[in-house]
Amino acid sequence: MDTEDKGSRERNQEDIRIRQQSLSGKSRQERSDVDGFSEVEDSSDKRYWDKRFVQETLYGRDKELSIRVLTHKRYSVRKDDLVLWTVNLLELRGDEYLLDVGCGTGNFLTPVIAQLNNEGLAIGMDISTGVMSKAIQQCRSAKGKVKFTRGDAESIPFRDESFDVVMANFMLYHVSDILKAIGEMHRVLRRGGTFLVATGSKTSYEEIRQVHKEALANFPDSQLTPISRSFGFYRFNLENGREYIERYFSPVDIFSFPDALEFEDPKPFMDYYTTSRVYRDALRDPAKLDRLYDCVADIVQRIIDERGKFRVRKLSGAFVAKKESN
Numbered sequence: 001m002d003t004e005d006k007g008s009r010e011r012n013q014e015d016i017r018i019r020q021q022s023l024s025g026k027s028r029q030e031r032s033d034v035d036g037f038s039e040v041e042d043s044s045d046k047r048y049w050d051k052r053f054v055q056e057t058l059y060g061r062d063k064e065l066s067i068r069v070l071t072h073k074r075y076s077v078r079k080d081d082l083v084l085w086t087v088n089l090l091e092l093r094g095d096e097y098l099l100d101v102g103c104g105t106g107n108f109l110t111p112v113i114a115q116l117n118n119e120g121l122a123i124g125m126d127i128s129t130g131v132m133s134k135a136i137q138q139c140r141s142a143k144g145k146v147k148f149t150r151g152d153a154e155s156i157p158f159r160d161e162s163f164d165v166v167m168a169n170f171m172l173y174h175v176s177d178i179l180k181a182i183g184e185m186h187r188v189l190r191r192g193g194t195f196l197v198a199t200g201s202k203t204s205y206e207e208i209r210q211v212h213k214e215a216l217a218n219f220p221d222s223q224l225t226p227i228s229r230s231f232g233f234y235r236f237n238l239e240n241g242r243e244y245i246e247r248y249f250s251p252v253d254i255f256s257f258p259d260a261l262e263f264e265d266p267k268p269f270m271d272y273y274t275t276s277r278v279y280r281d282a283l284r285d286p287a288k289l290d291r292l293y294d295c296v297a298d299i300v301q302r303i304i305d306e307r308g309k310f311r312v313r314k315l316s317g318a319f320v321a322k323k324e325s326n
């Protein structure tokens with residue numbers, strides 16, 4: 001068997017292991033050492049779904065999220081925008097009441113508002129007012145069709161069956177109790193209403209992890225903290241999402257959107273990479289961060305020199321379900 005076959009077989013086995021994993025997040029041992037990363041579940045991992053850390057540090061301001069959103073818009077290979085593709089899965093009539101849980105900077109609200117008529121209303125809700133201020137600013141011209149409120153996905157401040165549509169995009173991995181949050185979204189959705197969740201595959205961004213790992217080789221092991229394998233798409237993703245959603249909704253459809261980011265210059269890639277807390281936290285000594293960034297930029301420049309561009313594969317998708325009618 002050649003190396004590639006062996007690699008893909010190992011990845012498949014890993015997929016199966018993750019699927020078999022219980023929702024309580026057990027079997028840490030089995031998942032260890034994928035791609036050579038240590039997967040010790042550091043207690044600091046829990047920060048990524050600690051409400052205060054999410055609210056004040058990760059999304060205390062819109063800058064990092066705005067850079068990530070812009071990078072995807074500018075450097076994605078596919079020109080049929082993921083956000084519009086996702087919103088189109090809703091097949092809106094225009095008169096719906098829609099709740100966007102974890103709306104962030106309003107990335108998904110903009111195309112929703114464009115498809116609503118005067119009968120419709122979109123509510124953007126986020127735990128952080130820091131990011132939401134950008135959404136308010138972006139949606140200023142759509143007054144009357146959109147409102148915003150601060151709120152926690154685990155305790156949604158609306159009555160039962162208030163919305164025709166509830167969506168939660170690229171956010172469930174930040175919520176401490178994912179099932180509780182989905183239960184809340186189910187509660188505020190009217191019978192027959194549509195539930196939409198967009199997220200990514202845990203296979204996404206492998207090339208970034210490889211570059212990051214190569215750069216870390218320049219630092220003695222003692223200076224490294226374990227890379228979190230339980231954050232982001234490792235926590236709630238296209239592979240395990242259906243199992244969560246099926247606790248409340250059935251059937252659940254899944255749609256996938258394979259794509260890639262391509263960079264012909266290290267600068268926009270570095271702008272994107274440096275927004276990531278997980279990579280930034282890799283070194284125990286923050287004073288060495290600039291050197292890490294220089295190493296990463298050099299590696300990316302080398303790849304661009306060799307291949308003409310740095311290509312980062314990503315797989316996104318969405319789950320769509322209806323609330324039972326009676």
Ligand SMILES: C[S@@+](CC[C@H](N)C(=O)[O-])C[C@H]1O[C@@H](n2cnc3c(N)ncnc32)[C@H](O)[C@@H]1O
Pocket residue numbers: 054055059065069101102103104105106107108125126127128131151152153154168169170171174175176
């Ligand atoms: C990666 S951003 C996604 C934003 C937006 N949905 C998008 O796709 O562009 C995650 C967002 O979820 C929000 N968030 C995290 N935990 C939350 C919670 N428990 N309740 C409400 N919002 C939360 C964050 O503040 C952040 O704005």
